Amino acid sequence: MTALARDETDTKAARVAAVRETTDALKAVLGRGEVGRRELDDAKALLMRLAEKRELFAAEDFPLPGPDVEKNNALYLLAAENEPALSLYLQVSGSGLDVPPHNHKTWAIIAGIDGIEENRFYERTETGPERSGGQEVGPGSAVAFEPEDLHSIHIHGQDCVLNFHMYGIPLDKLYGREYWHAGSGEWRLFPVQQGIVDRRDG
Numbered sequence: 001m002t003a004l005a006r007d008e009t010d011t012k013a014a015r016v017a018a019v020r021e022t023t024d025a026l027k028a029v030l031g032r033g034e035v036g037r038r039e040l041d042d043a044k045a046l047l048m049r050l051a052e053k054r055e056l057f058a059a060e061d062f063p064l065p066g067p068d069v070e071k072n073n074a075l076y077l078l079a080a081e082n083e084p085a086l087s088l089y090l091q092v093s094g095s096g097l098d099v100p101p102h103n104h105k106t107w108a109i110i111a112g113i114d115g116i117e118e119n120r121f122y123e124r125t126e127t128g129p130e131r132s133g134g135q136e137v138g139p140g141s142a143v144a145f146e147p148e149d150l151h152s153i154h155i156h157g158q159d160c161v162l163n164f165h166m167y168g169i170p171l172d173k174l175y176g177r178e179y180w181h182a183g184s185g186e187w188r189l190f191p192v193q194q195g196i197v198d199r200r201d202g
């Protein structure tokens with residue numbers, strides 16, 4: 001085995017071990033009972049600690065789609081558990097990403113690894129989402145949402161932003177997520193996520 005191949009194997013093994021350790025800790029937190037603010041805050045802290053191991057989550061290991069693909073972001077599955085349920089993804093995004101205001105129908109956490117993802121928060125009103133605040137999520141920060149909380153995501157002026165996204169339902173089985181379609185002034189449903197790359201093996 002070449003030195004380079006050995007390095008890659010070592011990184012993969014270290015990544016699997018770090019994700020496993022974090023997942024075990026997350027299961028202990030999320031398995032306490034109903035997932036409320038306290039559980040989400042504790043889970044956020046665990047994901048931020050995992051995100052500090054930036055050498056295990058380098059952009060080279062989680063590439064953006066090629067130039068022939070229209071999407072400029074990709075989702076990699078790192079861990080999936082049933083009891084308690086959690087699905088942990090690494091998202092990598094290029095510049096020019098705007099995801100409209102939406103809910104999740106389950107709890108959701110975003111923790112920054114590299115670069116800044118702007119999150120805008122909204123209240124739901126009869127006439128649509130109304131801006132209520134926001135937070136920039138980057139290294140050392142995270143944000144958590146309850147099932148009906150609304151947010152939008154914006155990434156501009158950065159080549160490559162990496163963060164963890166974690167949900168109580170797998171994104172490829174998450175039906176009924178509503179988003180605000182500004183053009184028509186109505187709530188519509190996101191299709192379930194496709195094209196997730198399974199990287200649970202490292």
Ligand SMILES: [Fe+2]
Nearest residue numbers: 102104108151
């Ligand atoms: Fe979201």
